Amino acid sequence: xxxxxxxxxxxxxxxxxxxEIAVFEEPNMSVTGRRRALxxxxxxxxxxxxxQGCINDVxxxxxxxxxxxxxxxxxxxxxxxEQPEGSRPYKKTIMDGFKWLYDGxxxxxxxxxxxxxxxxxxxxxxxxxxxxxxxxxLTGEWPASVxxxxxxxxxxxxxxxxxxxxxxxxxxxxxxxVAGLTVKRDMGLPADRQPKARFLQPPAKSAxxxxxxTAGIRRRAMSEELRDHKLWVFSGCQDDQTSADAYCDGTYQxxxxxxxxxxxxxxxxxxxxxxxxxxxxxxxRGYTQVPALTTTHVQYLESMYxxxxxxxxxxxxxxxIGARKALLIGINYKGTEFELRGCVNDVKTQKxxxxxxxxxxxxxxxxxxxxxxxxxxxxxxxxxxxxQWLLKGAxxxxxxxxxxxxxxxxxxxxxxxxxxxxxxxxxxxxxNKPWPDHIILDTEIHKHVYNExxxxxxxxxVxxxxxxxxIANLSTVRDVSLVPTAPENYRRLRYMxxxxxxxxxxxxxxxxxxxxxxxxxxxxxxxDREELKxxxxWVFSGCQDDQTSADAHEDGKYQxxxxxxxVKTLSQNGYALxxxxxxxxxxxxxxxxxxxxxxxxxTTVENFExxxxxxxxxxxxx
Numbered sequence: 012x013x014x015x016x017x018x019x020x021x022x023x024x025x026x027x028x029x030x031e032i033a034v035f036e037e038p039n040m041s042v043t044g045r046r047r048a049l050x051x052x053x054x055x056x057x058x059x060x061x062x063q064g065c066i067n068d069v070x071x072x073x074x075x076x077x078x079x080x081x082x083x084x085x086x087x088x089x090x091x092x093e094q095p096e097g098s099r100p101y102k103k104t105i106m107d108g109f110k111w112l113y114d115g116x117x118x119x120x121x122x123x124x125x126x127x128x129x130x131x132x133x134x135x136x137x138x139x140x141x142x143x144x145x146x147x148x149l150t151g152e153w154p155a156s157v158x159x160x161x162x163x164x165x166x167x168x169x170x171x172x173x174x175x176x177x178x179x180x181x182x183x184x185x186x187x188x189v190a191g192l193t194v195k196r197d198m199g200l201p202a203d204r205q206p207k208a209r210f211l212q213p214p215a216k217s218a219x220x221x222x223x224x225t226a227g228i229r230r231r232a233m234s235e236e237l238r239d240h241k242l243w244v245f246s247g248c249q250d251d252q253t254s255a256d257a258y259c260d261g262t263y264q265x266x267x268x269x270x271x272x273x274x275x276x277x278x279x280x281x282x283x284x285x286x287x288x289x290x291x292x293x294x295x296r297g298y299t300q301v302p303a304l305t306t307t308h309v310q311y312l313e314s315m316y317x318x319x320x321x322x323x324x325x326x327x328x329x330x331x332i333g334a335r336k337a338l339l340i341g342i343n344y345k346g347t348e349f350e351l352r353g354c355v356n357d358v359k360t361q362k363x364x365x366x367x368x369x370x371x372x373x374x375x376x377x378x379x380x381x382x383x384x385x386x387x388x389x390x391x392x393x394x395x396x397x398x399q400w401l402l403k404g405a406x407x408x409x410x411x412x413x414x415x416x417x418x419x420x421x422x423x424x425x426x427x428x429x430x431x432x433x434x435x436x437x438x439x440x441x442x443n444k445p446w447p448d449h450i451i452l453d454t455e456i457h458k459h460v461y462n463e464x465x466x467x468x469x470x471x472x473v474x475x476x477x478x479x480x481x482i483a484n485l486s487t488v489r490d491v492s493l494v495p496t497a498p499e500n501y502r503r504l505r506y507m508x509x510x511x512x513x514x515x516x517x518x519x520x521x522x523x524x525x526x527x528x529x530x531x532x533x534x535x536x537x538x539d540r541e542e543l544k545x546x547x548x549w550v551f552s553g554c555q556d557d558q559t560s561a562d563a564h565e566d567g568k569y570q571x572x573x574x575x576x577x578v579k580t581l582s583q584n585g586y587a588l589x590x591x592x593x594x595x596x597x598x599x600x601x602x603x604x605x606x607x608x609x610x611x612x613x614t615t616v617e618n619f620e621x622x623x624x625x626x627x628x629x630x631x632x633x
Contacts, residue, residue: 012549014578017603023137026517028123031140037091037581040241040311040314040318041318041320042081042119042120042121042176042317042318043119044117044118044119044121044175044535045086045119045120045121046076046080046081046082046083046120046121046123047082047086047088047111047112047120047122047123048072048073048076048082048086048087048088048122048123048124048125048214049087049088049090049108049109049110049112049123049124049125050069050072050073050087050088050089050090050123050124050125051064051069051090051091051100051105051108051123051124051125051127051128052065052067052068052070052089052090052091052100052125052126052127052128053065053091053092053100053127053128053129053144053145053146054066054092055128055129055146055149056069056138056334056337060129060144060151060211060428061150062128062129062256062609063127063256063263064127064256064257064258064262064263064264064265064268064269065091065127065182065256065265066091066092066093066127067183067263067264068125068127068172068182068264068265068268068269069089069091069125069127070089070271071264071268071269072125072180072268072271072272073087073089075272075276075280076123077276077320079169079275079280080280080317080319083534085243086212088108088111090104090105090140092146094507094625099146100128100145100146101145101146101147102144102145102147102148102151102156102158104534105145105158105426106158106162106166107167109124109170110166111240112124113170113171113172114321114417116170116171116172116175117146117172117174117175118172118173118175119174119175119176120172120175120176121175121176121317121318122175122176122177122178123177123178123179123317124167124177124178124179124180125179125180125182125268126143126180126181126182126183126185126254127182127268127392128143128181128183128211128266129143129144129183129211130142130143130144130181130183130184130210130211130254131143131144131157131210131211131213132213133153133154133157133213134603137417138553139407140159140160140161141159141160142154142157142158142159142160142385143158143163143181143183144157144183144211145157145158146318153213153214154175156266157550167179168237168240168242169237171237171240171241171242173188173239173469174241175241176241176317177240177241177242177243178242178243178244178245178316178317179242179243179244179245179488180244180245180268180271181244181245181246181247182247182254182265182267182268183247183254184208184210184248184252184300195498196561199291199598204260206255206256206257206266206298208253208254208255208256212273215633220428224368225432225601228384235502235551236307237307239307240281241307241308241311242307243284243305243311244266244288244304244305244306245288245299245302245303245304245308245461246302246303246304246305247265247266247267247268247302248267248300248301248302249300249301249303250297252301253299253300254266254300255267255300256269257269257298260273266295266298266300267291267295267300267302269294270291270292270294270295270302271287271291272488273294274287274290274294275287275316275537276392277290277616280316280319280330280616281315281320281616281619282306282315282316282318282591282616282619283312283313283314283315283316283595284306284311284312284314284315284316284484285304285312285313285608286430286594286610286611287316288302288304289555289608289610292555292556293556300501306355310450310487313595313598316630319473330403331610332408333406333407333408333409333410334403334404334405334406334408334409334410335365335369335370335371335372335375335409335410335411335412335590336371336375336376336377336400336401336409336410336411336412337365337371337375337376337377337401337411337412337413337414338376338377338379338397338398338400338401338412338413339358339361339362339377339378339379339380339412339414339417340379340380340389340394340413340414340415340416340417341354341355341356341358341359341379341380341389341414341415341417342354342355342380342381342389342416342417342418342438342439342440343355343380343381343417344417344418344440345381347443347503349418349420349438349507351417351500351562352562352564353416353562353563353564353568353569353574354416354417354475354562354571355380355381356417356568356569357376357416357475357574358380358414358416358571359572360570360574360575360578361412361414361473361574362376362378364578364582365412365582368581368586368626369410369586369624369626371412374572377397377400377401379393379394379397381440385449386396388440388480388499389417389439389440390440390441390449390618391439391441391442391448391449391451392441393588393608395451395455395459398413398456398460399459401413401460402417402459402463403452403465404462405464405468406465406467407465407466407467407468408467408468409468409469410468410471410624410625411464411468411469411470411471412470412471412472412473412624412626413460413470413471413472413473414472414473414475414574415437415472415473415474415475415476415477416475416476416571417437417438417439417474417575418434418437418438418442418507419435419436419437419474419476419477419506419507420436420437420438420450420506420507420508420509420558421433421434421435421437421509422434422436422447422450422452422509422513423509423513424608428505434452434453434454435452435453436450436451436452436453437450437451437456437474437476439451442507446509446510446513447513460472461546461548462487464546464547464548466545468544468546468547469547469549469624469625470547470549471549471551471623471624472548472549472550472551472610473551473574473577474550474551474561475551475553475571475573475574476506477506477553477554477558477559477607497582506559506560506561507602516593537589538614545614546614547613547614547618548613548614549590549611549612549613549618550611550612550613551573551577551594551609551610551611551613552610552611553571553572553573553574554573554607554608554609554610555608555610556610558606558607559606559607560572560573560607560609561573562622563605563606572601572604572605572606572607573597573601573609576597576600576609577593578596579600580593580596580600581593581623583596584596585628585629586626587622587623587626587627587629588622588623589619589620589621589622589623589630590611590618590619590620590621590622590623591611591619591620593611593623594609594610597609620627
C-alpha cells in the first residue's frame with residue numbers, strides 16, 4: 012500500500028462533488044479471518060421521538076449478511092428494544108458493543124457496524140459535534156447520554172487493526188437545519204406512511220449555535236491518523252439533508268437502509284463500493300436525501316463491498332456465435348446553439364473497433380449521423396426505426412450493439428409514476444421541435460429495445476451523454492461552460508436543458524402508487540425490472556446519474572471522454588476484457604482529467620464477469 016507519505020488521500024464519494032477515482036495496485040481486501048457485526052436499531056417506542064423502521068433496518072441487514080457475506084448468527088450482536096434488557100440500546104450497551112466488536116480483531120477480519128435511529132448535533136468545547144442518540148438520551152443529560160462523533164472516532168475508527176476491514180453505516184441525519192425539510196416528493200401517501208426525519212432536536216442548552224460542524228461522523232473517517240486503516244463509512248444523506256424513516260415495500264424502514272438492502276439483494280452485492288453507492292442512489296429516486304460514502308484511500312472505492320469475490324463466468328459456447336448487428340447514433344447538432352464536436356467521431360471510432368476486433372460486418376451496421384445521407388440523419392423517427400431494425404429477427408446466439416453519443420436531458424414525467432417526477436431522455440436531431448414528440452424517453456428505449464430482446468441474445472448499450480439538469484453548472488475538470496480556442500482544452504457538457512414547460516417535476520395529485528414504473532433511467536431500467544432477469548444486457552453510461560459526461564478533445568480529435576476511455580481501455584487489453592474490469596479500467600483512464608465516473612448495469616451479477624462482446628484473450632469474438 013506504500014508509506015503514509017506516498018499514499019493517496021482520503022476521499023469522500025457523494026453527490027456531484029464525488030472525488031476522483033484512480034486504480035492503483037490494489038491491496039489485499041480478501042476476508043481470511045472472522046466476520047463480526049454490531050447492528051443497532053432504535054425506534055424510541057411510545058415516546059415523542061418514535062420512529063418505526065429502525066429495528067426492521069437491522070433485521071434486514073442481518074439477513075443479508077448471513078445470506079450473502081458468510082456471517083454466522085452467533086457473530087452478529089443485535090442491540091434494539093426487542094432484545095433482552097442487557098441488549099437494549101442504551102449508551103453503555105452500545106459502547107460495550109464496540110469493545111465486543113474489536114475483541115481479538117486482527118488482519119484479515121471484517122467488522123461491520125450499522126446504526127439506524129435519530130442523529131443530532133450539539134455544542135462541544137471546540138465547535139459543533141455530530142452525535143447519535145441512544146435510547147437513554149431522551150431522559151439523560153446531554154452530552155453524557157449521547158455518543159458524539161469524537162467518541163465514535165475513538166471507539167470505532169481508531170482501534171481498527173492494520174489489515175482489518177471496517178465498514179460503518181449510519182442511517183440517520185445530524186443537521187438541525189434540515190429538520191423541517193421534506194424527505195420525499197409528495198406522492199399522496201396516507202398520513203401514517205409519510206416519511207419522517209431521523210433527527211432529534213437537542214435540549215435547548217445543548218443546541219448548536221454555530222452553522223458548520225468542525226468534524227462530523229463521516230468526515231472523521233478522513234482524519235490523517237486513519238490513513239493506514241481499511242475503513243468505509245456510509246451515511247444515509249449529505250450533511251445538510253434529511254435521512255428518512257419511511258414506508259417502503261409494505262413495511263416501515265429507513266429509506267437509505269431499504270435502498271442498500273435492495274441493492275445487496277440484487278446484482279450489486281458483489282460490486283465495488285462506488286457502484287453500490289450508485290445503485291443506492293438509483294433506488295432512492297424520489298427522496299431528497301443523497302447518500303454519501305467516505306473511505307481512507309481513493310482506490311478503496313473500487314474494492315469489492317465487504318470483500319466479496321465474484322467468480323469468473325464462462326459463456327455458453329452457443330451464445331455469441333450467431334449474427335452481429337450494430338446501431339450507432341452520433342449527433343453533433345451542427346450549426347445550432349447545442350453544437351457538440353465529438354459525437355460523430357465516437358461513432359466512427361466504435362464502428363472501426365467493432366469491425367476490426369469483434370467480428371462485425373459493415374453491412375450489418377446502421378449508422379445515423381449528420382454525415383450520412385439525409386435518409387439516415389438521426390431524427391427521432393429514424394432512430395426508433397433503427398432500434399426496431401436492430402432487434403428484428405434476433406435469435407439466441409446473436410450479439411447486438413447500440414451506441415448513442417449526443418445530448419441527454421430530463422423532462423417532466425407524464426405518467427405521474429416516476430418517483431423523481433422526471434423522465435430521462437435522449438435528444439434526436441429534431442429535438443428543437445415540440446417535446447415530448449421529438450425526444451426519446453427511457454420508457455421508449457425500454458419498449459423498443461430491452462423488452463424485445465429474445466433469450467440468449469447479447470445486447471451491449473453505450474450511452475455517452477448525461478441526463479441530470481442538476482449538474483448543468485458543474486465542470487468536468489476544467490470549466491466546461493467555456494469553449495476555449497485550444498482544442499486540447501475543449502470541454503462541453505452533453506446535456507441539453509429541457510424547454511421551461513417540461514423542466515419541473517410532475518406534481519402528483521393523490522397518487523398512492525409506490526411501485527417503480529418502466530423507465531426510471533437508462534441504466535436502472537435494466538437491473539431492477541423483474542421481467543428482464545436472465546436477459547443478457549449490459550448498459551454502459553458515461554457518468555453517474557448526477558454527473559457530467561464530457562464532449563472533449565483527446566488523441567488529436569474531438570470525441571466523448573467516455574467513448575475515448577472505453578476504446579482506449581479495450582485496446583490496451585487486447586480487446587479481451589471482462590465487463591467489470593472494463594468499467595474499472597475506463598475509470599482509471601479518465602482519472603485526473605475528468606470527474607465523471609462511468610457506470611455499468613446488467614441483469615445478473617454473473618454478467619459482470621463475462622467478456623466484453625464475448626471475446627476472450629488470445630481468441631476471436633464468440
